[in-house]
Amino acid sequence: MLKIANTMSGKKEPFHPARNRNVGMYVCGVTVYDRCHLGHARSAIVFDLIRRYLKYKKYQVRYVKNFTDVDDKIIQRANREGKPWTEIVERYIAAYAEDMKRLGVESADREPRATQYIPDMIRLIKKLIKEGFAYSVNGDVYYQVEKFKGYGKLSKRKSDQSLAGARVEPDERKKNPLDFALWKAAKPGEPSWESPWGPGRPGWHIECSAMSMKLLGKSFDIHGGGMDLIFPHHENEIAQSEGATGEKFARYWVHNGFVNVNQEKMSKSLGNFFTIQEIFEKYKEIGYSQTVTAEILRYFLLSTHYRSPIDFSDQSLDQAKLALNKFYIMFQKLGEKGVKGSADAGLSRSLKTFKTGFTKAMDDDFNTAEAIAELQKLRNEVNNNITLGISKKIATNVERTFLSYGKILGLFQIPLKIWQFEVPVKATAKSLYEALASVTAGTKTPYESRLSEDFEKEINQLVAAREEARKKKNWAEADRIRGELARKGVILEDRPDGTTRVRR
RNA sequence: GGCGGCGUACCCAAGUGGCUAAGGGAGCAGUCUGCAAAACUGCGAUUCGGCGGUUCAAUCCCGCCCGCCGCCUCCA
Known part of the structure; x- marks a missing residue:
């Protein structure tokens, strides 16, 4: 029985999709104004994992992940570079696709862009005005938060309380400082679309309501994103969607924790971020192929539960590499000539125990840390039995098990020859992280030459x-x-x- | 100020109201070995930030305190 921690209730709940085995899942993707960093990678990998596991559990998953392609930051960047905003958008959508491919994150079933759904957003806004949840002022349209009685139910805050020590900037056009924009009147030179309130562009939150409901229905199963989206983004989505339809919006709210550096959130403003591209390029310089880097990152990110913060450090990356090495060394042994099967029976039992344990761990709110521990236990059993002597048949069986269960986590998918247990990095740096920080060109063997x-x-x-x-x-x-x-x-x-x- | 979370051995990291508090790394001691590597075996928290409370029993539930972090403004 799969249980998922629901931010709405604050508890782990048994997972029951609304429609039998069909799961609708919507995840807030990225605003395409810059390259993604490790924090974005975590979110992408976490939901990729959730989707993979749901599929393993025989659910039919329809996965939607959006791109926010109209936004202040995009416009700013376009102005700064003196380029059309559409060029910025195309550039970073392509960059995102490249990063995801490198990370081994599978594409969502639909990856809609906000600007493709303007008419749907306009319809939704009209509905909200008609129902009395929104009002227009000089070409802007705002959502009147106090009209929605459930406002704050996800983030557990009461609107009047929030105002007390609030840092919300007052805006004289809003009836209440908490009201948020559904539609923004166009300023000169900004991208705009025609609407009943004049030319303008959508507010940030409305796109996710419009696209999720259009592609998954008024009510769907899982809505995900980073912790920081709980308020105000997801809270506002609920207000918009449920205000318009009167129906429950998302049934399970799933939020992943942050990637920290030295205990602090990785973010642009702190300047402590590593882009996905940087990480791959630096690893390549020290001799790691793309797939190897991807597995190291995945192992690192999945070794902690998805809701907990995770600290990005030299040690954690080195440990991930080391831990994976041990699995690949075992694979090499499994591939060697088989002996008499004196230990086969014991191993068969271990395989069964493992499968139960792995599934139990993953059923418990996708506890990947525990799932990995189960893989390690099995590895231990295997190494033990290899010494005693196992047959080729069971060796193949074992290998297949590692490959198929590893695939759920995105691990063990690399051919031995590509994995390269030891790259000559020790001579130049104490750790991968150190090597990352100071790559000296020419002192490392490119991985291509090693093949x-x-x-x-x-x-x-x-x-x-x-x-x-x-x-x-x-x-x-x-x-x-x-x-x-x-x-x-x-x-x-x-x-x-x-x-x-x-x-x- | 409001809301939420975290604090488990040298490091990373699961977990449970009572059974030996997973797993990995590092360390130490062995087995194997020309040596090494790998693998395996053994050792390592009388204890889960601190203090109280509930309970027959708490690391896990409740309260307070200390420390750290996040959200409340764009943010994965």
Whole structure:
């Protein structure tokens, strides 16, 4: 039984979609005025995960994630660059798509842009005026918050209270400082659309009401976004949608926690953010392929529960890499020749235990930290049994289990050869983070060259030479070669039977 | 000022009203090994920020205090 923490009730609730196995899910995406940072990545990955798990649970998911493509910041940026606002929008939508692809985040079923739904927003605003929830003043339209009795139910604040110590800027056109804009009259040079109140553009909140209801219906199952959207954005969405329809808007409100740096929220104003692009590019310079970086980030982000804050630091990234290494080392062992299946029965039981444990963890509000712990427990069992001797058949079975359950988390999807257990980073930096912070060009081996045939040949020659030396018990020479390979990022493991396992 | 959250071993991080407080990393001690690596085994919180309360029993429920963070303005 899947349970989801609902911000509305503040509790974990059993998940029951309104229509059988069909789930409608709407997530607030980004305003496209700049590149995304790790915080955006977290949100995207969290909801990608939720969707994957719902699919695993045999739900039919219809996932909508929007782009806010008209907004003050977009206009500002356009003015600053002296470019049309549409160019800014196109640039950052493309950038977003690029980032998501790198992160391995699957596209939503629909990714609507606000400006494509202006007529729907206008209809909605007209309805709100007609129902007495909104009023127009000189080409602006405002939502009259006090008219909606449920206002504040999501963020748990009462409107009059909020006013007391409020930092809301007074605006003489509003009847009440808490009222928010549904439609903004056009200022010269700004993008605008015709409307019954004159040319203008929509307020920020109305787009999500219009698009979610248009694409998912008046009432749908899951509405998500970052914690910071709870107030005012989601509160306002509820006021707009329920004011207009009189029906319950979203049934489960899901909010993810922030990415922090040194215990502080990662944000533009603090200047402590890393863009997704930066992270990928810097990792590439120290020798990581895109998919490797993506898995490290995913592991890092999913090792903490999605609602808790997570601290981005050198250690946490290094730990993620290290932890994943151990899985890939196990995969390498699983791929080696099978032995008699003396430990098969025990492993079969472990597989069953694992599946139950994993599902139980994920059913409990997508507890990925615990799910990962289950994967680690299984890894432990596997390593144990490999020593005892397992058959090829069960090895394949085990591998398939890791791959299919890992896929829900977006892990273990990289071919061994691409994973590269050890990149020669230790010589130049104590940690990945440190390497990230100070990349010196030319001192690292690009990962592409590590996949070349020449590199392969060179390694094989050195390994063969070392074999010779070992046979002659020329330990000094053998160790010298091992050291040379280590500097190239290749680790050797001598097996009891005299053969050598090569980890690159 | 209002609202919400967090504080679990050296680090990361789950969790539960009572059964050994998961898991990982690091550390130490072993097994294996020419050495190393990997893997495995063992050790490590008499204790869950502090003080009270409820309870037969609390780390988990309630209150207060301390510390940290977030939202209340655009924000994933």
